Amino acid sequence: MNKTELIAFVAKKAGLTNASASSAVEAFLTGVTSTLKTGGxxxxxxxxxxxxxxxxxxxxxxxxxxxxxxxxxxxxxRFRPGKELKEAVN
Structure with a gap:
């Protein structure tokens, strides 16, 4: 799944427009990036x-x-998967 497909998936699951879903995905990615940049x-x-x-x-x-x-x-x-994610894919 690429970024465009993720945005379409979020839009469909959350009942949002693609523009709203795109904003949400961008906000999440920006938040993660800025937190990691500051060592968080x-x-x-x-x-x-x-x-x-x-x-x-x-x-x-x-x-x-x-x-x-x-x-x-x-x-x-680095990304470390949690217990629920590990169980979901196995």
């Missing part, structure tokens, strides 16, 4: 949580030339 965590009980994990800087190698290089530290968004 978004938890939806039973469904899952979004958080940022830090990856340490490390040494790597250019696969083409074999030359060593430094891979910088970075923040990575």
């Amino acid at each position: 965590k978004v938890a939806i009980i039973g469904w899952g949580s979004f958080e940022v994990t830090k990856t340490k800087a490390r040494n790597g190698r250019n696969p083409k030339t074999g030359a060593p290089l430094k891979i910088p530290a970075r923040n990575n968004p």
Whole structure:
């Protein structure tokens, strides 16, 4: 399911217009993104949580030339499914 299909699904399930559903989906995505940018965590009980994990800087190698290089530290968004979501898909 892509973003357009998600908007259509939300519109149908909630009895909204596509424009209203689009606004709702955009608001959710913006809220999650802005919370993660500030180092926060978004938890939806039973469904899952979004958080940022830090990856340490490390040494790597250019696969083409074999030359060593430094891979910088970075923040990575992570999603952890909740119990109800895990049970629903299994």
